[in-house]
Amino acid sequence: MVRWWCDGGGGVTVVVVLCGDVVVLHPLQIITSEEAERRGQVYDRQGATYLFDLDYVEDVYTVDAAHYGNISHFVNHSCDPNLQVYNVFIENLDERLPRIALFATRPIRAGEELTFDYNMHVDPVDAESTRMDSNFGLAGGGLSSSPRSRGRIECKCGAAACRKYLF
Numbered sequence: 001m002v003r004w005w006c007d008g009g010g011g012v013t014v015v016v017v018l019c020g021d022v023v024v025l026h027p028l029q030i031i032t033s034e035e036a037e038r039r040g041q042v043y044d045r046q047g048a049t050y051l052f053d054l055d056y057v058e059d060v061y062t063v064d065a066a067h068y069g070n071i072s073h074f075v076n077h078s079c080d081p082n083l084q085v086y087n088v089f090i091e092n093l094d095e096r097l098p099r100i101a102l103f104a105t106r107p108i109r110a111g112e113e114l115t116f117d118y119n120m121h122v123d124p125v126d127a128e129s130t131r132m133d134s135n136f137g138l139a140g141g142g143l144s145s146s147p148r149s150r151g152r153i154e155c156k157c158g159a160a161a162c163r164k165y166l167f
Contacts, residue, residue, distance in 0.1 A: 009073035010113045017108035023083055026073070026100040029068040030054070036062035049118070049153075049166075051101065060096050075102065077166055078115035081158035082108050085116055115157070118166050 017023060031039070036051050043050055043066070050066040053059065065073060075083065084105045087098030102116060153166040 009077040026072045077118040078157040081115040083116040
């Protein structure tokens, strides 16, 4: 794991990070998708983003990062991120219950903010890998029939290739 701190706006690494390094392993509170729908409505009213769908295999479980977490709470969104989310399996081989790990996708300078794309999708060429479709957040993303498709959240990442919306 990489040493880093929160500068008040987001997580910042204090050391150089190499491409492929594990930056953080997210601790999990796993809830059912039904409970996630209920909590998502509460979080919507608060304007917060805490839910992370574990729908790589089937849509049964969701991670709620509102109450359990570590410094990964401070990893912000970017449309041009330096981290990628992958499923990892530690003391568990149930594909529906992966741990969430953030890996560096490129070298990251000391002092640089750590970010990942909250609206990632499974790479169709790499669909058999452990890459996951995070559909991170409350507003959903992906399937328009999802109850979480409540609205669009404006992106403020400032990247040159910004999509203007998180979801």
